[in-house]
Amino acid sequence: MSAPLPSERAFIPFVSVENMMRLVHHIGIETVLIELTDAIEADFRRWDLFDKTPRVASHSHDGVIELMPTSDGAVYSFKYVNGHPKNMAQGLQTVTAFGLLAEVSTGYPVLLTEMTLLTALRTAATSAMAAKHLAPANSRRLTLIGNGAQAEFQALAMKAVLGIEEVRLYDIDPRATEKTVRNLARTGLRLVPCTSAQAAIEGADIITTCTADKQFATILTDNMVGAGVHINAIGGDCPGKTELHRDILLRSDTFVEYPPQTRIEGEIQQMGADYPVTELWQVVSGRAPGRSSDGQITLFDSVGFAIEDFSALRYVREKLAGTDYFQKLDIIADPDDPRDLFGMLLRAA
Amino acid sequence: MSAPLPSERAFIPFVSVENMMRLVHHIGIETVLIELTDAIEADFRRWDLFDKTPRVASHSHDGVIELMPTSDGAVYSFKYVNGHPKNMAQGLQTVTAFGLLAEVSTGYPVLLTEMTLLTALRTAATSAMAAKHLAPANSRRLTLIGNGAQAEFQALAMKAVLGIEEVRLYDIDPRATEKTVRNLARTGLRLVPCTSAQAAIEGADIITTCTADKQFATILTDNMVGAGVHINAIGGDCPGKTELHRDILLRSDTFVEYPPQTRIEGEIQQMGADYPVTELWQVVSGRAPGRSSDGQITLFDSVGFAIEDFSALRYVREKLAGTDYFQKLDIIADPDDPRDLFGMLLRAA
Missing domain, CATH: 3.40.50.720 (NAD(P)-binding Rossmann-like Domain)
Structure with a gap:
């Protein structure tokens, strides 16, 4: 490979399952649940600002695969999540998920993370927020x-x-x-x-x-x-x-x-x-x-709902700052001259 | 970390931008374009089988972020793609993308890949397919x-x-x-x-x-x-x-x-x-x-359209077999007992 190294913008932080577990223990499980409850509550208070749409579901005989997007005008998020009740009999998770944050102004992703654990945490935090009231x-x-x-x-x-x-x-x-x-x-x-x-x-x-x-x-x-x-x-x-x-x-x-x-x-x-x-x-x-x-x-x-995932993703992004609980993923093609995507490919030969 | 290693199902193949370029050169750019044209044409011939929906767009002043899902009943795909014409002036790509394939029967992802390059290739292949006719x-x-x-x-x-x-x-x-x-x-x-x-x-x-x-x-x-x-x-x-x-x-x-x-x-x-x-x-x-x-x-x-991305993702998945043009990403939480997500988290402490 003689290609020049991709720019910093080409890499996005990725939180694996292992790193999510490290992050949660670093903060403390109950503290995460309290802080997530507060984060979700803060976003529910500015509900009107969000783009809202029912999730986009693909149903099949065995389950459902859903995409859950939302945006507050500055930050965009979506979650991929499945629900397959029969999975358990095969030793698989009923629900697995991952999610992404992106910058609305450029469309560039800024965080990719596992969300199976994070969904479990945000669902519990949402329940606690509702029960508070x-x-x-x-x-x-x-x-x-x-x-x-x-x-x-x-x-x-x-x-x-x-x-x-x-x-x-x-x-x-x-x-x-x-x-x-x-x-x-x-x-x-x-x-x-x-x-x-x-x-x-x-x-x-x-x-x-x-x-x-x-x-x-x-x-x-x-x-x-x-x-x-x-x-x-x-x-x-x-x-x-x-x-x-x-x-x-x-x-x-x-x-x-x-x-x-x-x-x-x-x-x-x-x-x-x-x-x-x-x-x-x-x-x-x-x-x-x-x-x-x-x-x-x-x-x-x-x-x-998607806004709960948005809150959870933003929370994780904030908590990642100053830690090493993530990898950098080369997922965005980012040639020096943005029009020269083909030239970047040629130079990689 | 004393947590047991995640199972094979917890890891999904990820194709970075660098690996996509390696894969394309390994096959040859023109061969990729010909084979992609054939792959898209084959899926267009079985159009009726696919779940079809207009893409889910989030528009903002500067651009658009879209999710493009489809499924043929056995395999599910979606692409994340943005379109921000003003990005070029900041040295960023107008269009960036990544995509995913998943198994419909379990909802488990089976491939995550950059799609900025792959979208450029599939768009050209779709144009060629149309021009053929x-x-x-x-x-x-x-x-x-x-x-x-x-x-x-x-x-x-x-x-x-x-x-x-x-x-x-x-x-x-x-x-x-x-x-x-x-x-x-x-x-x-x-x-x-x-x-x-x-x-x-x-x-x-x-x-x-x-x-x-x-x-x-x-x-x-x-x-x-x-x-x-x-x-x-x-x-x-x-x-x-x-x-x-x-x-x-x-x-x-x-x-x-x-x-x-x-x-x-x-x-x-x-x-x-x-x-x-x-x-x-x-x-x-x-x-x-x-x-x-x-x-x-x-x-x-x-x-x-989403079916073109589906074809391209399946093509990449087939071509990856037997190569090392991918990393394995720990993105799916997969405890030994699928109900014991919390226990997996506890054991990671």
Whole structure:
């Protein structure tokens, strides 16, 4: 290779899975969850500034592949993410993801990173942000139904941001619950594995459902849900996939990220187009009330939205400064004379 | 780091700019252009199989960032590409790109690659494929108006695929023409730099316009275009950006990639929604006629479509086999137990 070295602009920082884990431990998992919650909340407060579009989904028999772009006018982000419930049986992740930040003024990428871990962190942080505004005051008891890859992140975010002390756990597969209990053993949380969903939700202030089946399921029925609880429904996140019986929705005040996406993908796909929802950003920015009475059932019908990924990507970019938790990737062809792309190719011969 | 090594599935092959250049020279530039033309043509023949959607564009004052996804049911692809005409003044590329292939059945990525060079190659190959079906028989003379980053690729593809012998060149900036002449000096093409568009199109069988201004421009006016010519318009590729006077469109038979996208982005954005077009895939697969008379003016109103990128990405993946023109990138978090993402993070502490 006699080609001249590419310019600095040709290289973009790449955060591998290994480096993401190093970065998270460097900061501390709970600190990351608290700071991500703040970062997402700050972006929800300037919601109007963002270009918003429902994610672009490619559905197949086995799952879905989605692209989730957004921009605040200065920075552009997108995430690639898949959802394949059957993957687990092959020893593969149900959800994997990576993402990118770019400069709007030039279109040049400025960060490429793994986002499987980062998505788990930002999803938990988003749940915590919603619960801050919607859960009963002084919530101390969390129920986790579905103890898969997202479970520990949810528990720790609710502990770090809300002060949750007890986590009650249920999964149709007891090994999933055992795994979650093992992983959370040293966190200071009081862990109560349960043998039924009914037992798990006893006395809960917050009920989080995060199951993965790609179908209409009924993880919670109406009679299971008492007055005053906050439900954080994060597993129903694509067309044909829900977790709650519709009667629960009829008794709840429902909060969503971006209605055009949630009406297609969320729990509310079971309801008519006129089913009332409140946009979470309006609560966060003080334009709409969150919880308004002790007996109210609040439901965060969460499907995940591009702005949360934007916040997480910007957070990672800030935290990378001054560290070596990234590689530089030669992904942008950057000839000295921008019109001379072919000349650059010729000179590499 | 005491974490166990990630599994093979966690690593995906990444083709850097340097490795793409090595791969192209290993195969030979003209061979790549011929084989890419064949690959794109093969996919155009099975057009019906693909998931098709107009690209997802994020427009800003200075340019556009686009995501271009497609899938044939077995393989999914997308490209990230920007278009920023003002970049050149800062010494940056107008267009940069990268792309990805993934397995539809699992959603796992299987290839990540630079696509700035690959887009230049596939755009030229697509032009050559269209010209095979639309240009006058025995075309020998090509005019290139706009001698920027795409010019040499166009010239070589038309030589390799159609047997073009003479290339007439014009650009508003004579240095761009000089650069193109210099780069094509050893290709065996007869090169004729011209001082006006009018002079450049004299005697042309094929006229290719590839200018970059983001505005309604008139690179060709009606009186400049004689009977029987094939016009390959590739510079007008976003809303508000065109190159041809509309009177030319009124005299031409116009062929396009994907009408829902071209009506927004192509030359035909100047015409009504009922302006007749023929889809190029129908010509390629024998369902619609291409050129039908000597006097006919044919126009390929090319904006670039996701299936062309799909073909190019699959081509690169095939050609990588048995070479070392790639790195392995740790971009997919892949714990031993797929539900134990958090445990993987803990063990990395």
